Amino acid sequence: MTDHQDHRDPDHHAEPPLVEALGITKRYGPTTALRDGRLTVVRGQSHALVGRNGAGKSTLVEILTGLQAPDAGTVHFDGVPAPAPADRDAWRAKVACVYQKPTVVPGLTVAENLFVNRQPTRRGGLIDWRRLRAEAAVLLDTWDVRVDPDARTAELKVEDRQMVEIARALSFGARFIILDEPTAQLDNREIERLFTRMRSLQESGVTFLFISHHLQEVYEVCRTVTVLRDARWITTAPVAELPRPALVEAMAGEAAAHQAHRTRNPVPDEAPVLLDVQALSGEAYEGVDLAVRAGEVVGLAGSSGSGKIQLAETLAGLHRPRSGTAQLAGRDLPFGDVRATLAAGVGWVPRDRHDQGLVPDMSIGDNATLSVLDRLGTRTAPDRLGGSRGGKRSLLARLGFVAPERRRAVAAELVDRLDIHTEGPHQAVSDLSGGNAQKVVMARALASDPRLLILINPTAGVDVKSKESLLARVDTARDDGTAVLVVSDELDDLRRCDRVLVLFHGRVVAAHPAGWHDHELIAAIEGVAR
Template sequence: MTASVQGPDAVRMTGIMKSFGGIRALDGVDLSVAPGSIHALLGENGAGKSTILKILRGVQVPDAGEIHVAGVPMTQYTPEAARNLGVAMIFQEMSLIPTLTVAQNIFLTREPRAGRFLLDDRSANNLAKLLLQQLGLDIDPRTPTDRLSTGEKQMTEIAKAISQHARVLIMDEPTSALSTAEVERLFAFLRGIKDQGVAVIYVSHKMDEIQQIADTVTILRDGRHIITKPLAELTLESIIEHIVGRRVNAFAWKSRQVDRSQAPLMQVRNLSGLQKPSGISFDLYPGEILGIAGLMGAGRSELARAICGIDKMAEGEVRVQGKVVNTSSPRAAIRAGIALIPEDRRTQGLILEHSVLSNLSLPTIDSLSSAGFVDDRRAKTVAEGLVSRLRVKLGSLTSPVRLLSGGNQQKVVLGKWLAADPIILILDEPTAGVDIGSKAEIVELIRSLADAGRAIIMISSELAELLSVSDRILVMHGGRITRDISRDEIDGWAENDANAVDRISQMEHGLQLAIQGGQGLV
């Protein structure tokens, strides 16, 4: 429940306009955020979310419009001016300096001082320790930041923001690198500061998070304000419809049949890595979508990397169409018809400075070449077909792929491997960090590939999406398979719920129990 806090809006933005090179990013957008509330700001990539928040943070200057923070007009647009008004922001791209300690990063440019000229490291360490304890973290504030895990770095960013005693805390995809336990600790903290009157503006593509934490929802589309309503008055379906501008049913389970009487397309037997996974065995059938669930560190990505020859296998074997596959290298796995869409598209799936055309052509460059030269015309034809099929939004095939939105970058990663025509596709977090419209398109693509006879392994931390496409789900813990859950068992978790939203909620609860070591719903 939203805290009862009297006084002006924590944030009131009216008639905000912003253009870049003739392209209008914001077209008269209004945004009002109450103190003591968690306000979700939603929209597809390119809807204007980041632009309006950067304006509020003083990073960009609006072309027109007015902003008031706690009733005080914003007259200067600099990060320092915004900070003085009580606005703090956690950016999606982390801003920590790796050579500095956790405490030094938290208080950078605002260091406690001993006298006029000396920095007081002891006070900084003590204050940082208190902040980290508020977030439920046991991190030594003297630790250099480059020694932290990705999740710990993200929590340090959050500690840095809350150290500014903000009235308004902006969070842009704050859980993208956090484990389930870290997300729970963060949400508990946010509920605590909400009760103290702090306004939180929360941006996320994860609908399950929005449903857990938000009080109010504002949706932008194409730089315009679409709707602001209490979350309680919106269904998941209506939120998605407002975001994409059309009705989308991609996240509802669509009944499908997998013929397990025929020979498996892939057989994994007693597969073990040097550390993880350990003793993994399963069969994968033509047209099957096999979901793999588990907590961070369960060994899901390590399994994918071992199957694809990226990580060395300690023992075991992989058979494709009955033949043992040499998985000593990614090239051998690709020749056997196995392709991997990696977890981190920016560092593992793309060459960011290369063009969209170059990235799409990489896996098939041999087939596009003759006498050592790439057939540019043929490569362009193939790339144009993939862009059209996957509905990739881009200015030009020659544009650097780094300029695309996260969802369109992910489509390029998918497209380059579809060009290689694999019979087995392993997808590791395929919808992480992409907007809801792109997620829906990727989910539909996964279904269509399976319907065409390809076998799919989908690794995902987003349970609703995993449940919406999986014919069965393997649960991993500690590098081992701990549960093999059939579709009938999944459907049984919600057999008494007619409401679609309640069914999804019950299925997510059942899968969460299985992941945490339970036996499903009783």
């Protein structure tokens, strides 16, 4: 597949496209989120937009819906320039996006959600509830959305909430609907019902832009596909003329598609199993079996709706599973209790350092040592940084006292160990760059000398040099005999793994040993190789 191919429909020039974006560029500071983005959508079709995370899909959607203005390029609807960014009513009449996370208000009824902030009123400005329900019923019937107008939206199935959002968008006059990962929370029967509804709406004049990580769905429901990669447009082609391997190659890049990775020395067979997961099931994953040996790095890959993050967070103590077991070094993990999980020997780098990983008003040293406060109530230095695995708490720590000089010493050693560029452990963590802030999160995870290290998106939002430094810590943990679980959307993060397990709709569907090719892993993640 050669980059920058554009296959147009024979009747493309018969009328202006419903939507046309050309030469779109968007920068955020030094970061170029999209350059030369382009999209041409023909009326009445379902058009797919695909690409790996970071390809520029979200940026293009924000521009197509008027949430962001491009730095360069043009957007037209029906041959007419897009409305001014401030004219929200004009944008609502052109386009709407149904996101993976619902935007309906769960405590309101379906009718109230359909006409929120524009309810019909009687004299005196009071809401006309009878008319509201009647107009909602007509709207739902017009678009064959079979839900009760009086039902609480929170009680609806995910697929019905999506249809309510689509009906609301259509009521503004929009006939171009963007579906952003609409199948992520649906089972197979619900997905098929969604596709049936999409086809029916297309026959009524609705056009869809379909964004999905599951490529087999693109072939099932879409006529044309546009591929973005590395923040730029790569190709637009009829789905029927683009074989699956060619589509994967366009997403991965020709060089990556043929790239083999260095095989690392295998973990010895006699290495003990530290993490043993049996038939674990939760809201987003089902029947997961997983074993990680001492000194083994196992990756978890999958799309945003695969369940990989929820599985990892369960093992880190954030959630309780519905069923199944997980043991660390022969002892049951204390599900649903982060503090107890930490004490059991788990270190954790959360998926979002801003919301879950750092206390911004505290210093670097305070943040880095939060996981080992119970070991800092003594002047006696431990054998290894942070004390022995599962070490006893000192008397002073149990009484709530922390020795300041010990805390400073441990913090200084962590700063040095992680190569955190700082004025010293006393500096506010909020002053750090993204890469150095992420190193602080990693330092705290390593400070307790964990038996199991769980890393979720460990290099998200960091520069290349910091990324390499963070990933080097994975190698160090492996050499120390730690079991490591790496959960990431970044292929570079997964290259250091001894094997990578792929989750698809909550189930492990593939296992790739070290040495995998990019196109093989991407195909499994996107559901092509199931």
